[in-house]
Amino acid sequence: MSTADLLVLNAAEVASCAGFSTRAAQGPDQAQLGLVPNGAVAISGDRILEVGPAAEVRRKYAVSDDKIIDADGGVVLPGFVDGHTHLVFAGDRAAEWEARMQGKPYLEILREGGGILNTVRATRQASFDDLLAQARTWLHRCLEHGTTTVEIKSGYGLDRDTEIRMLEVACALDKEEPLDVVATYLGGHVVPPEHTAQRSAYLDLIESTAAEIKAEKLAHFFDVFCEEEAFTLAETERLLNAARDLGFGLKLHAEQFTASGAAALGARLGITSIDHLEHIDDAGLEALAAAETTVAVLLPAVNFHLGLDESAPARKIIDAGVPVALATDFNPGSSFTPSIPMVIALACRLLKMTVAEAIIATTINAAHALSLGTETGSLEPGKRADLIVCDIPDHRWLGYAFGWNPVKTVIAGGERVVG
């Protein structure tokens, strides 16, 4: 008999999502869940020891009854990886959201000083402790919905001090909380009002702040919003090159409102993920497919939140062989949900992804969107023991049932932290 610290038993099925640790799942592989009927998982410390049929696992490992987690006929999955959030912010935008639902144009809201500028104002005024307290509340909601790894972007400061404060909050949460938090510096979110007359000075500020952030190890990734109302393709290229030279992993918000050529740029620079892609064109798709290393992160909660009909062409992207991840894009302006199960339900309906594709897209492919494919996102020996038990009889219920939280138990880094 070997020893284990925890055994998860009595699952209707375990979706291991195994086989894609070194390279994200693509094309038809993206629907391969590695299902183990009546499966079990053995855990030692913060690592997975084994995944297999319950009878075998039980025979092999001795544990006392208090170390057994009874899945009670539910479904066991890797903990969700939410690879795109703006979870640190102050204030809310409920009034503006309701006005938009009733037909008020966003540009009018912006002209009145609302929209993202509203959140920037509130976030600049907020203390570290206030930002931390509000972010912690939302992070707990993410965790309760099964997220064990979460990316958090800065980008509501747009000045040196506030951007750094936001990233310090993200790093504090990483230390305090059971989730793994990955921080991204998004100084390149939009150009703040005080710099619109002298954009290049703001680009300089982004670069100097990025150097400080790198020196203090406050962020792993660097992200830019490449779009007409944000940064041009040339500005984006300048910023990404500077960030690469500093040693950051690279991400892009791109092709959201227009096909800008950012996907081809990203593919050329070998960026880790490109996020949004509602308007990606065939040339961009071909460039991403040829690059093979960039994950497309789709965010269906955004257009749902804003009551818009359009969606990213998920089927085309998957058919082109580009690996797809899904994320909440949790933020107070355009996606006010902390729930990956909600995102899976939206992806099946709005993006016409299958439930299996959506599960891969929120586990192992999402881990690759954070360069964590060898560490988390699937249930395989040696990987971090991040897993969840859902109170559903069949993995398809993750898409089929919606508007409630099916997650009843969360294990993060080998610790049972929910349920």
Next chain:
Amino acid sequence: MSTADLLVLNAAEVASCAGFSTRAAQGPDQAQLGLVPNGAVAISGDRILEVGPAAEVRRKYAVSDDKIIDADGGVVLPGFVDGHTHLVFAGDRAAEWEARMQGKPYLEILREGGGILNTVRATRQASFDDLLAQARTWLHRCLEHGTTTVEIKSGYGLDRDTEIRMLEVACALDKEEPLDVVATYLGGHVVPPEHTAQRSAYLDLIESTAAEIKAEKLAHFFDVFCEEEAFTLAETERLLNAARDLGFGLKLHAEQFTASGAAALGARLGITSIDHLEHIDDAGLEALAAAETTVAVLLPAVNFHLGLDESAPARKIIDAGVPVALATDFNPGSSFTPSIPMVIALACRLLKMTVAEAIIATTINAAHALSLGTETGSLEPGKRADLIVCDIPDHRWLGYAFGWNPVKTVIAGGERVVG
């Protein structure tokens, strides 16, 4: 000092939804929430004693600390009334749902014996105890999401014994559980396969079963699905007249796929509610507006669940002066959500209702859709103490935030049953 059994204190706001107990809110009134900032609620037994500013209520009523419910800066609302569900059933339809999402036509699924016939087969085979156990699980999920009154329809038996068994389950739940359950006999859901060659014999069976159900007091309402693939307008009229003669309250599933004239029929017969209305025409709308007593129950989760673009013309219906309610239509085929907060989020985005309209539509107007407007659905002295506390700073968050459950405390009939 007066005495109270419970005081709900420390709310950011109490949305009393008061003023519409004798007649459902219509037109601009449908957005009148009766907000009390820093409000409080006093409860005695199963009744509301008083709703008012916290300072006043606290001065007036003496209670010990253990009788105080701290809303902790949240929002207090009437318990939700879910006026349209098919909560008693066996089996699930996850595989069929996923095939539909991937483009398989429903008529093809029906021809293969799937669709509603799948649920009818499973429900006929299920025992009373099995149906009760599964329904209880879902009922608890409704309650956790703030529903304190729920309508449950039969309609998956389509034979005497199973229809009665389903209603017996609904009545057992009403006795056992803290929610108020209102049962509806929906023998007129579709014509079962064994009767398609002799439809009039099935109509006779519905009528004779209805008489038994009335004698045994197993259902308050009688409902018919008036649609091409279900019952004709003439059949619907025959059934509604028979049910009215037996003393049932009347409901209709109508105008879902085609404008059939059912709304005008319903208005003429003074039915309590008409549900769906995705394709109601101007004549139908005028008839309902003139009748003034029929509540339009809209079900936005259905088209969302099925990935369809179309919606009921909610703004037109409200503007015409017809009172609007919202419900989940929870069922395994076309709306697999137990959550009224999810329905509110959908109504704001897909039906372009304001959050205030959606709250009225899930509280007092929904109570009127069950002829319970004087008993529940608003916070007014003498009404049943059905109320919830939501962990949100402002009632608009009920629509603005989505995909998580904001309900943290539920009081049903004066008893604290959740949180």
